[in-house]
Amino acid sequence: MNLLQQDLPHSNNFINGKWVDSQECINIENPATGELIGTIARATPAHVDQAVSAARECHNQRRIAGMAPYERMQLLHAIAGEIRALATRGGMLLCLENGKPLSAAQWEFEEAARYFEYYAGMADKIEGRSIPLGDGLVDFTEYEPFGVSAQVIPWNFPVSLVARSLAPALAAGNSVVIKSPELTPLAVALLGEAMVKANVPNGAVNILCGYGHDTGAALVAHSDIDQIVFTGSVATGQAIMQAAVEHVVPCVMELGGKSAGVVFADADLDQVINSADVGNLFNAGQVCSAMSRLIVHESVYEQVKQRLVARFSAKQVGAGLDEADVTPILTKTQLDKITAMCARSQEQGAHCVLGGTPLDKAGYFMPPTIIEADVQADIAQQEVFGPVLVLMKFNTPKEAYDMANGTEFGLVAGVFTKDLSLALQASRQLVAGQVFVNEWFAGGISTPFGGVGKSGFGREKGQEALYNYVRTKNIAIRLTP
Numbered sequence: 001m002n003l004l005q006q007d008l009p010h011s012n013n014f015i016n017g018k019w020v021d022s023q024e025c026i027n028i029e030n031p032a033t034g035e036l037i038g039t040i041a042r043a044t045p046a047h048v049d050q051a052v053s054a055a056r057e058c059h060n061q062r063r064i065a066g067m068a069p070y071e072r073m074q075l076l077h078a079i080a081g082e083i084r085a086l087a088t089r090g091g092m093l094l095c096l097e098n099g100k101p102l103s104a105a106q107w108e109f110e111e112a113a114r115y116f117e118y119y120a121g122m123a124d125k126i127e128g129r130s131i132p133l134g135d136g137l138v139d140f141t142e143y144e145p146f147g148v149s150a151q152v153i154p155w156n157f158p159v160s161l162v163a164r165s166l167a168p169a170l171a172a173g174n175s176v177v178i179k180s181p182e183l184t185p186l187a188v189a190l191l192g193e194a195m196v197k198a199n200v201p202n203g204a205v206n207i208l209c210g211y212g213h214d215t216g217a218a219l220v221a222h223s224d225i226d227q228i229v230f231t232g233s234v235a236t237g238q239a240i241m242q243a244a245v246e247h248v249v250p251c252v253m254e255l256g257g258k259s260a261g262v263v264f265a266d267a268d269l270d271q272v273i274n275s276a277d278v279g280n281l282f283n284a285g286q287v288c289s290a291m292s293r294l295i296v297h298e299s300v301y302e303q304v305k306q307r308l309v310a311r312f313s314a315k316q317v318g319a320g321l322d323e324a325d326v327t328p329i330l331t332k333t334q335l336d337k338i339t340a341m342c343a344r345s346q347e348q349g350a351h352c353v354l355g356g357t358p359l360d361k362a363g364y365f366m367p368p369t370i371i372e373a374d375v376q377a378d379i380a381q382q383e384v385f386g387p388v389l390v391l392m393k394f395n396t397p398k399e400a401y402d403m404a405n406g407t408e409f410g411l412v413a414g415v416f417t418k419d420l421s422l423a424l425q426a427s428r429q430l431v432a433g434q435v436f437v438n439e440w441f442a443g444g445i446s447t448p449f450g451g452v453g454k455s456g457f458g459r460e461k462g463q464e465a466l467y468n469y470v471r472t473k474n475i476a477i478r479l480t481p
């Protein structure tokens, strides 16, 4: 630590039930001000070894896998209660490190608790089936945990996304090593406290913070992990899949998106504007399932555009502590990237209707931005990860579906119409893991979520996710005559 770092709060890695410091630390910054707010011990590949071997030992000792299912259910409920108790303190940390509104940061702890409650309810319902093979044989399947689950987490909803993968993994009896995001690790580190208070067995949950290129890479390439769950960008997902090939480790990939809403002529425009507001501006657009494109029927296009401009320009842009409508972009690098993408789109012939340049103040603020662009423009094809909505116009439903499906992603899609037959037809035409009809972000913890194409594979959330964390074993028994 240097002199500046000495006065800042410091967090450690959580390995085998203990807090473990490191010789180096990572500085954590508040994106609303650019100021340092804390430090965290930087896990090295040696810490990765320690965490994986603690998780392996926990699994071999069957500390989680050998629990009766109802005991795992009780453990998950206990974790939920302890996470909820951290909401005030943890929410403040998350608000400061991530920039999101304090209320949303506190809500992440509530959502995390609900993930544990949801999968607590499934822990004692993981049942196999019996398969008739005729006289003299008994055959049945069992779902068994993989063993050591390696989970790599992004920075945009770090607490909620840890819970999304950790809760079903524990419910199914796995031991887990989490690589928290180096940009927002402080609130996640606090979850170690919940594990201690809930009496989670040593080694069942390990939380490491470090950079992706060394700590993350060492974890996913480790020879003693049994499964990888990754949430993050396409490029990192591709690197992780390459590492997984070496030891033939199964993966779940939750990657990026460029999701479109399709607005038909009969849509309720209040629903459209409200959905674009939350869908594009929530978390300053730093959401994998953000509504980043809106494809509008030509008969209502001008009306939608004018109403969007009115709504978006009235937004207050500022700090999460002030509960601003649009909070900061996480880093200066990301703000510069968004700015450059907006500028390049105009060189490519797009028309910036609103915003497009950062605010001239401390911190990293991008105002709500609306850009009219052609489907092939980079801004309409690539994930921006900021409050930038691309508007496009269509005439026939086929044109709308072609535009919506015309990227390499397929995370979510939206449909706005009062005609439910049309909504169903559109839902089936749109290439995406989930479709929202007349409300963006419809659904929740119990609804399966995941991608198509470069948005990834596997489903998190819902009952489906539990089966990411088990493998099927068939047992066939010849009975003695």
Ligand code: NAD
Residues within 6 Å of the ligand: 152, 153, 154, 155, 156, 157, 179, 180, 181, 182, 210, 211, 212, 213, 215, 216, 217, 218, 220, 231, 232, 233, 234, 235, 236, 237, 239, 240, 254, 255, 256, 257, 287, 288, 289, 383, 385, 411, 451, 455
């Ligand atoms: P990122 O890919 O840069 O980093 C994600 C995590 O991977 C971090 O913890 C990072 O340290 C780690 N990492 C980086 N390189 C690694 C490597 N070689 N080996 C192992 N780990 C490595 O993503 P980000 O910027 O943190 O998050 C934003 C991205 O995440 C966006 O593309 C967004 O769409 C996506 N995302 C997807 C979902 C989903 O559910 N589909 C949810 C949230 C975010």
